[in-house]
Amino acid sequence: MNVAITENPTNDYRAAMQQSAVAFLLRHRGEHLTGDDQVLQNCTRFLAQSLEVPAHLVQRIAELAVSEFEGMTTKRLTLLGVHPASGAFRPTLWLLDTQTQQRHQVPARYLPARLQQHPRNTSK
Structure with a gap:
């Protein structure tokens, strides 16, 4: 692989x-x-x-x-999106643990690069 x-x-x-x-x-x-x-x-x-x-x-x-x-x-962790209270220069992301169904608020700098590619808001 x-x-x-x-x-x-x-x-x-x-x-x-x-x-x-x-x-x-x-x-x-x-x-x-x-x-x-x-x-x-x-x-x-x-x-x-x-x-x-x-x-x-x-x-x-x-x-x-x-x-x-x-x-x-x-595929245990799923990115839910950017936490609404996070700052522009220090984003905090919501992660979902698919086994326990718990949400975790994690600073983006602690995550591997593949999880830092958070989805952009395209609804505008």
Whole structure:
């Protein structure tokens, strides 16, 4: 399976490492159960040992990669839209957890790039 490159990894170290981690998880997706803590542990180990990512970046990159991986494989998170009370320069998005049917208000900067492509209001 080919992984679409969403950002230019030559200019962004974190994006390159996240894409590598997602590719690793996709290659080994038969070994993991969705929502299992072992997915995060394996991703963290891969980043630290194989790619030699600095310790202060490993956990954050692993969490983003696991989030993107689970979104690609389970479609558990669905973007509902931009929260009406969010600011123009710091958007907050509404996400729906399709398993629990709970809505979560999340700052856009915490989400992987594929979820930050929020729909624009075209009703005008």
